[in-house]
Amino acid sequence: MLREILQIFKELIVIKEPVKKELELTKYLLKYRDRPVLFENVDGWKVAGNIWSTRDRIARFLNTDRVKLLHLIAEAMEDPSPYKTVESASFMENSTRDFSLLELPVPKYYPKDGGPYFTSAMVIAKDENGFVNMSFHRMMVRDDKTAAIRLVPRHLYAMWKEKADKGEELDVRIVVGNPIHLLLAGATSTAYGVSELEIASKLSELSFGKPLEVLELNGIPVPVESEFVFEAKITPELVEEGPFVDITGTYDRVRKQPLVVFERLYHVDEPVFHALLPGGYEHFMLMGLPKEPQIYASVKRVVPKVHGVRLTEGGAMWLHAVVSITKQHEGDGKNAILAAFAGHPSLKHVVVVDEDINIYDDREIEWAIATRFQADRDLVIVPNARGSSLDPSAQKSLTAKWGIDATKPLDRKEEFERAKL
The missing domain is CATH 2.30.110.10 (Electron Transport, Fmn-binding Protein; Chain A)
Incomplete structure (x- = not known):
């Protein structure tokens, strides 16, 4: 089954020369972090890694899109x-x-x-x-x-x-x-x-x-x-x-x-062993994607219009998230922050943005923070909260969670609109 799946990916990297399973295989998986890699000879076995290392590849295989x-x-x-x-x-x-x-x-x-x-x-x-x-x-x-x-x-x-x-x-x-x-x-x-x-x-x-x-x-x-x-x-x-x-x-x-x-x-016959690189993009996807619906459901209970949730690769798709909403009342952004923390207790940092921001584009997210956020009024900090045991900076799984409300004020929305042709 895996061999057939791999053949449909045009971005597949095939390594034909012998590769050692101790440390050497990791070098290739790190080199091609977002591309599937098929090793033809690892101690005589076929091995594949980074198979599901992008959101788009997963979505295509499941006959849907990333949204x-x-x-x-x-x-x-x-x-x-x-x-x-x-x-x-x-x-x-x-x-x-x-x-x-x-x-x-x-x-x-x-x-x-x-x-x-x-x-x-x-x-x-x-x-x-x-x-x-x-x-x-x-x-x-x-x-x-x-x-x-x-x-x-x-x-x-x-x-x-x-x-x-x-x-x-x-x-x-x-x-x-x-x-x-x-x-x-x-x-x-x-x-x-x-x-x-x-x-x-x-x-x-x-x-x-x-x-x-x-x-x-x-x-x-x-x-x-x-x-x-x-x-x-x-x-x-x-x-x-x-x-x-x-x-x-x-x-x-x-x-x-x-x-x-x-x-x-x-x-x-001729099996393919799946080598899932620890801390790699494929690891991120498999841990993070099933958590996004939980965050979405939690935020939707307090803000009616939720457009998307993304756990970010920079936060290992575990500790950092972005949530897109349509504000109906002032304070919706902060409520969304708190609801996101409730939906995924390991979450440490969340950015809430308006629906005009592409949550899959890190530059757009940073632009929203740069132009729509002021730390003295839009920052939410929750000290000494239960976080993730996977966060090395946490002490006994206690962490300070922080959220950024990067949404436009409802009474001044036109001042924050981006110029368009």
Whole structure:
């Protein structure tokens, strides 16, 4: 599936010469940050990175545009639809217990990384009530068959903890190499009981006119489009995980995290391994895009006309945002700032602009700040608020949030209009 997807991108960079998975692969991904790269030979395997590194490329693949992309993701999150279970999948053509994680093209991206890291892997688990969860988790390879998995206290953590407290292992499937509708779904934050597979199915229906297809692999549904699939168990045992470069491009600390035991490998013929560069544009897109609908919905509750939301690449698509509104009352800009912070608690900085500003153009945003903002009346500061643990400047996740109201005063709008022909 990934090979076919890559071939439709005219901007694809193909690296034919052998490339080492330790550090050398990273150099190419940094060189071509916004272009998809296909490596033909990484220790004998095919590897791709930067596949979904631009908003426009993602939108084109999903048959929409960058403005409507937010609404497409929002609809899938708000109204998931059932997936379709089928009897066969291409990854079943190759199955073995005789494999080594150390022989797979799992990269070591940066010199201080704790080891080779799965970065694009999603973990699928089913609880005792039949709820299926799919979520992203980085995994540091330790030896031939084990890795340390980073679990933040959310749904998969809750599933694992329930088992671990009884001294039991959690049965999971780990998938690598998936198209963007699956990746976006896996990156969403939903209520427990809402399956990310059903969000992916709705995205598939909206974009391609058909539901997501899955194969029941020993009781757990797995997307048939996956390139690599592992049967694995997350054990109660804790081991050291890290250091690892996170979305801000800085090293995360070492923690005690659960040990994963990999038991069986499945893969398609001539599979393509997805190498997701930590702190790269693709990482930004996958973390940030599912948060934009949440900010949009939060702001729309206080300002009726919201035209768009963009988490900016300069803020790692996590800490900084721009929101476009039409003001109906003075104070709408400041209300929008506070609502944006409520919609995405990790947000640290937000700029609110009028509808005539292109939020995808950093120069227009800066122009709005330069001509429509005065710090003594239009700046909002919220001290000692809960922020992001990924922000190295925060102390114990406490940060000062600040918002800029760069909207025109309603009683003097004509003084702020740009000249037009």
